[in-house]
Amino acid sequence: MRPRRIKNQDEIINESSYIIEVSDKYKGKLHELFGNNNPIHLEIGVGKGDFIIGMAKKYPNINFIGIEVQDSVIVRAVKKLNQEELTNVKLMNVDAKKLNDIVDHEIEVLYLNFSDPWPKKRHAKRRLTSEEFLKIYDNIFIKDAHIIQKTDNIGLFAYSIEELVKHGYIFNKVSLDLANEDIDNVLTEYEQKFMKKGERINYLDAVKFKDK
Numbered sequence: 211m212r213p214r215r216i217k218n219q220d221e222i223i224n225e226s227s228y229i230i231e232v233s234d235k236y237k238g239k240l241h242e243l244f245g246n247n248n249p250i251h252l253e254i255g256v257g258k259g260d261f262i263i264g265m266a267k268k269y270p271n272i273n274f275i276g277i278e279v280q281d282s283v284i285v286r287a288v289k290k291l292n293q294e295e296l297t298n299v300k301l302m303n304v305d306a307k308k309l310n311d312i313v314d315h316e317i318e319v320l321y322l323n324f325s326d327p328w329p330k331k332r333h334a335k336r337r338l339t340s341e342e343f344l345k346i347y348d349n350i351f352i353k354d355a356h357i358i359q360k361t362d363n364i365g366l367f368a369y370s371i372e373e374l375v376k377h378g379y380i381f382n383k384v385s386l387d388l389a390n391e392d393i394d395n396v397l398t399e400y401e402q403k404f405m406k407k408g409e410r411i412n413y414l415d416a417v418k419f420k421d422k
């Protein structure tokens with residue numbers, strides 16, 4: 211669902227130092243955005259930003275880039291970030307379909323948190339773990355591909371496992387109840403809502419080795 215527009219939304223987004231303009235300017239040199247050579251992790255669909263902000267605070271030696279397609283959503287993450295002084299996080303208001311125009315073999319880990327499930331078969335290509343997207347991701351990773359997914363939606367979870375296997379991924383971890391695992395976890399907004407309702411969270415950590 212598209213949230214209502216915030217007053218001055220465009221100014222808030224365009225004037226934030228946390229926002230990177232959508233262009234190929236930093237393609238292959240994303241490190242320049244951070245001024246160091248620390249590893250770069252990417253989140254697709256940052257929503258209101260709780261996860262990426264929590265991760266950036268917890269792991270100051272990792273750089274985080276978050277992308278979000280909806281401007282009325284990313285503006286909420288920008289507003290939260292503007293309250294912080296974090297040097298290791300940047301956001302981009304763009305669709306993941308365009309990732310290959312922006313990123314070139316630079317990412318160590320990709321996070322897909324509570325991605326839209328697109329339950330209808332005719333919309334399957336829009337799922338962020340469809341073959342179309344997995345092919346895009348092949349060109350973003352610095353070496354081995356590494357995807358971490360969390361979702362409440364068991365249909366999307368089963369689909370993701372199937373697609374990842376077809377695409378050559380193997381699993382470090384698969385869990386149907388993240389809260390009962392000994393896994394370092396930063397909560398997202400959706401995750402907080404589902405956990406309050408007592409729902410279980412599905413989790414996978416998948417890798418595809420480059421030399422295979």
Ligand SMILES: C[S@@+](CC[C@H](N)C(=O)[O-])C[C@H]1O[C@@H](n2cnc3c(N)ncnc32)[C@H](O)[C@@H]1O
Pocket residue numbers: 254255256257258277278279280283304305306307323324325326398399400401
């Ligand atoms: C269900 S929300 C989850 C938000 C957040 N990750 C969380 O867990 O609370 C999914 C978010 O992904 C964004 N999104 C969906 N498809 C996207 C795409 N192709 N590129 C970038 N963002 C996308 C949506 O706009 C939405 O904000």
